[in-house]
Amino acid sequence: MKFKSVLLIASLSTIMACEDVIDLDLSEGDEKFVVEGEMTNLPGPYQVRITRTSNPTTNEVSPLVEDALVMIKDDASNIDTLNYVGDGIYETQNLQGVIGRMYTLEFKTSGGSVYESQPQLLKEVYEIDSLYARENTEIQGGDFLDEGFYAVVDYTEPAGRDFYRWKIYKNDSLFDDAFDIQVEDDDGLIPNAPVRERPLVGFVFDVGDTARVEIYSISREVYDFWTIFLDQASASGGPFDTPPAPIIGNVFNVDNPDEQVLGVFAVSAVNFKEVVIEEEE
């Protein structure tokens, strides 16, 4: 995506292109379930939100699914039934994720259909060796970044095919725009070679802020979901867009696997570090 914006600058498009917001009336297709669930190895409760799709061109907000029976099962036959807490959100009771176990989300709707996620392995994640702050002027190519301080990390990525998600907080509030969702794979990284002084660009801090950086292990399905989701959320209709396509997550109707279920159930191990941004000497 960053790459695409570079291309857009390079082409004439940005100089002459113009956008008009237009009215378009579209009808809605079959209503689909939307699942947004995440559990980790940190203490719960974990949340799963279930909603439905709505008309694409009206203001209608996503209808909430408030009467589903929601469970998370592991491969050691433990079952945690989630309680509905409002806004489409269901919360676990006692469950805490354990590294190495497989977890499956299951829910049954009032209509009687049963939906299940693919079993997700709670996979270990590396430690962030150190977290510190750097002003943009001290970062290579930092002239092109917004002025301010950036979180910089050192870590060592282990061998094996791994997928990750970063979550970055400023004073306990998560950067949560579409552009802030950062997923990556370990393609091309030398296994066990230390990554040093990697700035997390896109997240600007001021002196006095507390920066919290979390690293999550995610599965390939979750990684693929976010990659395509973000691609579509940031599509501008420009010349370098890829064709929009249905996104396949990791939750399916048990009886009808062809039914489209949106969203994803993510199971992650988490490590984190915090630092208070200080004026440099």
Add this chain to the structure above:
Amino acid sequence: MKKLVVLTALITSSLLAWSQEYKLSGTINDSESGEPVAFVSVKDLTSGKGTTTDFDGNYALNLEKGSHDIEVRFFGYQTAVQSVDLSANQELDFKLVPEGVMLEQVEITGEKLDKNISAVEMSTNELDIEEVKKLPAFLGEVDVIKTIQLLPGVTTVGEGATGFNVRGGNIDQNLVLWDNATIYSSSHLFGFFSIFNSDAVDDLKLYKGGIPARYGGRLSSVLDVSQRQGNNEEIRGSGGIGVVSSRFTLDGPIKKDKATFLVSGRRSYADLFLRLSPDTTLNQNVAYFYDFNTRLDYDIDENDKLSVSGYLGRDVFRFGDLFGFDFGNGNVAVNWMHSFSDSTFLNTYLTYNSYKYTFSFPDFFDWTSLIQNYSLQGDLKKIVNDRHTIEYGGQVNYYRFRPASVEFQGALDEAFQDFDLDNEFAVESGFYFSDEFKVNDRFSLQAGLRYSQFAALGEVESVNYQEGVPLDEETAIDTTQFGPGEVVEFYHGLEPRLGIKYMVDSTSSVKLSYMRTRQHLHLVSNTTNGLPIDVWKVSDEFTRPAIADQIAVGYFRNFMDNMIETSVEVYYKEVTDILDYKNGADLLLNPTLETELLQGIGRAYGMELLVRKTKGDLTGWFAYTLSRTEIKVDGEDPSEKINNGDWYRANYDKPHDVTLVGSYEFTERFSIGANFTYSTGRPFTIPDAKYQIAGINVPNYLLRNQDRIPSYHRLDLSATIKNKLKKDRRWKSSWAFSIYNVYARRNPYSISFRDGDNGSLETVQLSILGTILPAVTYNFEF
């Protein structure tokens, strides 16, 4: 009966003539450019005998001993008469003076006036660069690619799009030749301009169907662009200063009547404007492109001619010292023309083309990609007799594609492995034979057969996947190592080509053509417009070559002494194994690209109507195309289907396409041009629902290309004013004014959806060039 009498008379007269005649022969050249003029009528006024010059301006007449008045006449030139007293074989050359001092190189050069109806070939369009120059040019840049998009059957996905689509073909299905060297990317600035510097172009020919057996390697079309040859009279210069670029050309004889040269250069200077910007992120940037062309022609002797042409072009972008991006083509073509006799000619080409791009982030990484194509080709043409002209020959191509090589630097070097995607090597060859057979005065046919073969070669490490499941990095089992030059996969097949012409009467004909074409190279690109970083891929054990069959039928009729050419053609085309991509495919730097590729079938059909006026003060054409292009990708696994395996419309499917192109010469010094174009909007994908995740509202897409963006239409105007000629001065100059998008229509390029306020999606219509764009160019020659 009448015919028989005429025939007998002809035979008798030629027999009589044989015993008593001398040969008068010579060459007819343009007095201005020094270039030979073909199809000039040469007539002996004394005896009434006549002939016309061939492509090289040569003529020969057998005449009786004694004195003759030879009249040389050709449209657009002053008629010349010369007396000659024959007592032996004699040579007599003419230099034809163009009519009017500033008359443009005539509309039609070297072609029969009624070629539109009388030639077997159909589905072709030819344009002389002088004709292109009269039309409105986008920002003053005369652009042959933009002009061919105004022809029937040629479309584009939108403004600034790379390449062009011919009769429902993807942009990679066009064989773009520049002096016979294959061009892999014909765009500058991501498609806003083409690499063809108009000063270095002579003419161009586009084959949309009935492609001769001589051409192979691409499914849909051949765009054959010839570079201009240096003139043989004197050193001349020409050039222009425009808002986007400036160009300068120098050409002339190196040795009179023996060798000529042409050098031409062009550079854009958008970055000079960027520097004026107060915005610091813009004014540190550099963005320009340049082209350099050269051509040398050498007449070795009467029967041998040699030409060498070269091209080098680059787009250069620099973002301060952070980042640089360069891309472009470089090619060299050597052409040796040999005539064994008046009726047997051999053309041999040796060409090299490279396309490369480089990204460099100093202290981060350097990323380069390179395509290399070496080609040797020989075409032999033999006029056997009045009825048969045969052509045969062959071509061998050697390809080396280096999709990407990334070298990390600085801190990244410690964490990232440098990597090289496997180079791809291949040899492609094609051999053909064709016969143009004039069955009788009405019937002619051209039957050709091409045999092509393709071998993907090592050195390569090929991944083996589990059988019966979709290719995926997780279904990879192991790898097989192929050594250098070892054959990884081999494909071959026949490509029949057929053209039939039937003359209904002297002004109209019916034609039919069929062609099968095979394409072994695929452009891997999943964006709306092509990108300069798209990679080309060879057919291998995973990706099969694409094959197309096209049949076309047309009716051709000329009016008013060939002044107006009309044609209506219908075509139907089927393609197998065209490339598409899995949903959400990741094509960038992917070492196992095969896991993202799908192959489907395509079909395209349509009707093209063309009315063209080629002579007179008013010239131009009206074209209407009605067409449909659809693709179907129906693999076994759900991940290998697009739109559930049903037919869907291609991105460039535009059912109605109308263009009106004209230029009018009021006086020798003042002319205007206009073009109007209308087309149905291209398909786009509408969401069937929206949903919310992570607090972000996003559209959900189910089926591709189910709706259309609003239609596209645009009017462009141009005016050319030639400055008064000063006596005894060679300096000629003119001003070219152009206005693109005269009524400033915000032509939609796309419709997309983004998170609006209050839980809704905002529908956004994007226009790439939604405004009026005037430009002025100062052109000169001396």
